[in-house]
Amino acid sequence: MSMLRRVAAAIVVPVVATVAIAEDAGVKAPRLGTPLSADAIAKWDRTIFADGRGLPPGKGTAKDGRVIYEQKCASCHGEHGEGGTSEELVSGPTPPSPDNPSKAIGSYWPYATTIFDFVRRSMPPAAPGSLSADETYAVTAYLLAANAIIPEGAKMDAKTLAAVRMPNRDGFIWIDIKK
Numbered sequence: 001m002s003m004l005r006r007v008a009a010a011i012v013v014p015v016v017a018t019v020a021i022a023e024d025a026g027v028k029a030p031r032l033g034t035p036l037s038a039d040a041i042a043k044w045d046r047t048i049f050a051d052g053r054g055l056p057p058g059k060g061t062a063k064d065g066r067v068i069y070e071q072k073c074a075s076c077h078g079e080h081g082e083g084g085t086s087e088e089l090v091s092g093p094t095p096p097s098p099d100n101p102s103k104a105i106g107s108y109w110p111y112a113t114t115i116f117d118f119v120r121r122s123m124p125p126a127a128p129g130s131l132s133a134d135e136t137y138a139v140t141a142y143l144l145a146a147n148a149i150i151p152e153g154a155k156m157d158a159k160t161l162a163a164v165r166m167p168n169r170d171g172f173i174w175i176d177i178k179k
């Protein structure tokens, strides 16, 4: 046997052995990932668009939201959303300016629907996704009312939340990435 053929034989042997072991164990090789179930996809496929697409059924008011806020949010964001160890969430309902440089959600964010999306997917940080749809609508209503953007008693649901006009709606420049 030439040197080259000896090397080739040495390489082939382990590959054959691996396939034989895999077949013995009744496993089909190679195993490149597992298909996701519809339920597993639904858990992650929860984007809410600026215009409200993706908002789930449910409703809530600032009154209910205040209770949730005190229990689950105030420890980091302050008793009234003024900020604490974490971001300020409440400010005057005017766009940021040199006199009011606040980037709190009420003065800065252009769409109220983003508050719902952000809170549902990431707050509170120790238990993201733990708030029900009603609780998320309620705490979003509380934050909007605390920022003086909606009246205290306003009910937030998929339709009313998408219709909220944020003070800084026109403070951003649209860039068409396709151009």
Ligand code: HEC
Pocket (backbone or CB within 6 Å): 068, 069, 072, 073, 074, 075, 076, 077, 086, 087, 088, 089, 103, 104, 105, 115, 118, 119, 123, 124, 125, 126, 139
């Ligand atoms: C353990 C502390 C903690 C708790 C409790 C908590 N948050 Fe937060 N929150 C944070 C931190 C830290 C950030 C900044 C995260 C980032 O920028 O990625 C944040 C960011 C936010 C923002 C975005 C603010 C901005 O201007 O970017 C919102 C809205 C928010 N939290 C709402 C809530 C709500 C509602 C609750 C209660 C359900 C809550 N948070 C509970 C720590 C907390």
